Amino acid sequence: MNKKCLVCANSYNPQDSGSFFNFKFCSDECEQKAEIEAKSAETGVHMYMCISPFPIRFSNGTETGATEIVVEGSKWRIDGSLARGLNKFHLENLSGRVDEKITWLEVDEQALSRHFQKI
Numbered sequence: 001m002n003k004k005c006l007v008c009a010n011s012y013n014p015q016d017s018g019s020f021f022n023f024k025f026c027s028d029e030c031e032q033k034a035e036i037e038a039k040s041a042e043t044g045v046h047m048y049m050c051i052s053p054f055p056i057r058f059s060n061g062t063e064t065g066a067t068e069i070v071v072e073g074s075k076w077r078i079d080g081s082l083a084r085g086l087n088k089f090h091l092e093n094l095s096g097r098v099d100e101k102i103t104w105l106e107v108d109e110q111a112l113s114r115h116f117q118k119i
Ligand SMILES: [Zn+2]
Pocket: 005, 006, 007, 008, 009, 010, 025, 026, 027, 030
């Protein structure tokens, strides 16, 4: 019987889930996201909204050189625990959409203050 993932809301077969809590989450990734959400709720979340479009360039694998725009109005959460060391601030996209192209990005102080506003 399929279950509905508490994080991404996808229907999945618990037997295929890599999560330790395979009746709650479709994958280990979703389990980790849920953990981070819980932690953020405890520590106070720093949320930002994009106030001016912000182009970023993908540098991973096949999408090398492709530019995507961080759209105005999109919401982000600062999460230092996920930092990959590319820039000072690590932002996680909050839309929760499965087809989201930019799920995270890292920016410096200047880009943060120019393109994002605390909400
Ligand atoms: Zn999931």
